[in-house]
Structures are given as C-alpha cells and as structure tokens.
Amino acid sequence: MHLPTPEVVPDTPAQRKADKRRWLRAFNASLAFVLVLAAVFSAQGHFDVAAWTVQPWSLRGLLGVLAAPLLHGSFEHLAANSIALLMLGTLSGGLYPRATLRALPLIWIGSGLGAWLLGDPGSHHLGASGISHGLMFLVFVLGLLRRDRASIAAAMLAFMFYGGMLLTILPREPGVSWQAHLGGAAAGVLAAWLLHRVDPLPPRKRYSWEDEEDSMVPAVDELEPPSPREVPVLWNRPDPNQRRVLRFPPRAE
Numbered sequence: 001m002h003l004p005t006p007e008v009v010p011d012t013p014a015q016r017k018a019d020k021r022r023w024l025r026a027f028n029a030s031l032a033f034v035l036v037l038a039a040v041f042s043a044q045g046h047f048d049v050a051a052w053t054v055q056p057w058s059l060r061g062l063l064g065v066l067a068a069p070l071l072h073g074s075f076e077h078l079a080a081n082s083i084a085l086l087m088l089g090t091l092s093g094g095l096y097p098r099a100t101l102r103a104l105p106l107i108w109i110g111s112g113l114g115a116w117l118l119g120d121p122g123s124h125h126l127g128a129s130g131i132s133h134g135l136m137f138l139v140f141v142l143g144l145l146r147r148d149r150a151s152i153a154a155a156m157l158a159f160m161f162y163g164g165m166l167l168t169i170l171p172r173e174p175g176v177s178w179q180a181h182l183g184g185a186a187a188g189v190l191a192a193w194l195l196h197r198v199d200p201l202p203p204r205k206r207y208s209w210e211d212e213e214d215s216m217v218p219a220v221d222e223l224e225p226p227s228p229r230e231v232p233v234l235w236n237r238p239d240p241n242q243r244r245v246l247r248f249p250p251r252a253e
Helices: 013-042 060-070 075-095 097-118 129-146 149-162 178-195 208-216
Strands: none
Touching (some): 013 060, 013 075, 013 097, 060 097, 097 129, 129 149
C-alpha cells in the first residue's frame, strides 16, 4: 500500500546524521535501563524483595505496580528480559520516539495492574517481562495501523524474534506471570491505538521504475472519450425522400 506524501525524501548528510542520533539515543536509553535492572538485581540481597513485588488484591501489593518491574528472581530471568528490552526498546524508541516515550508509563502500570487484578491472592509477581511484552505489541500493532514501509518492517522484525509472546500472554508454564504479560500486552495495544499518529509518517521514497510506469500511462485527456461530434460517421441513414419503386415480374399462371 502506497501512502502518498508530497515531501521529497530527505537524504542529506544532515538527515542521515539526525537519524543515526535518534537510533543511538534509543539504544543508549534501553541499555541504561538494562544497567539499572542489573544494579537493582545485585542489590536485592540487602532488602526484602517480597515487600516490593506485586501482591494481587492487596493494598500493600499495589506498591509493586511501580517497583516490581525492577526486580528479578534469578540471573537467567534478568538476562532474558534484558535482551528483549534492549532489542525491542531500541526498535520502538528509534522508530517511534514520541509514541514510545508516552506509551512506557501506560505499559509499566498496565503490566502491574494485570498481575494485581488477575493474579492469585498470596502470590508474588516481579520482573520486567510485562514491559517487554508491551513494547512488542506496541511495535506490532503500530505496524498494522500505520502501514508504511518502516513500520511494517519493524513489526515483522518484532514478530520474527518475539512472536512467541502471543502465546505467553496465556497461562502455560507454572511460575511465569502470564497476568503481567497480558496486562503489558493490552497496554501496548491500547497505546498503539492512541498514539499511532503521534510520530509523523516518513516520506515515501520514489523509485526509478515508478517514474517509468508513470511515463507509460497515457494522459488523463487521452482516457476521456471524444465528443459525439468528433466521432467519424461510419454509416448514414438513407434519405426518406428518396424513394424507389421496385417492379416485380408478373406471376406465371
């Protein structure tokens, strides 16, 4: 699907430098968040982790809505979430900087509320996997809504690497907080629907073969039928005044 844009594609060195800076900022921000998660994980032995987790249907557990994404149960848990956050955060922030910045609070709170509302009473939920699910669904749904080349490519990349998140929003494996996954995914879909027009559409690059096709298409005037007066006459009706009597030979008796 082609989205017509009147702007000429900016391909100047200044534009390429600005694009590089935007993607580098997204990578650095994602890396900084991963480093914060690693620092918090290294300090978890010095405080009560359970007090900062999401505890469903507990007023005290609402504190975990804000704090639980910073906590992890094991190094493997931290590593898996860090890789997903680094990739999806860079992809989302590099392509949709405005939408990602506004969607992150919604995804953060949505993942915690999903665990708090849907989790079993007495359980504890922690980890940033709800945020990674929200980012994946954000990028995927934005590709469906915007449908420009860059958005479709980003959606395909997100689905290729993390399409399995479509299944982890449902209860499958014991000990995995599918409730937080579902809450983050729902928040990501909602954020995509609300913010899909925040970032401007990139101008569509026009290729040489499109110009060749346009040169082969006849002009609009050539497609219009000529007026009836300009159509050449192929047959004229005979003049009714010119009459002729045909004589037949008499019948033989």
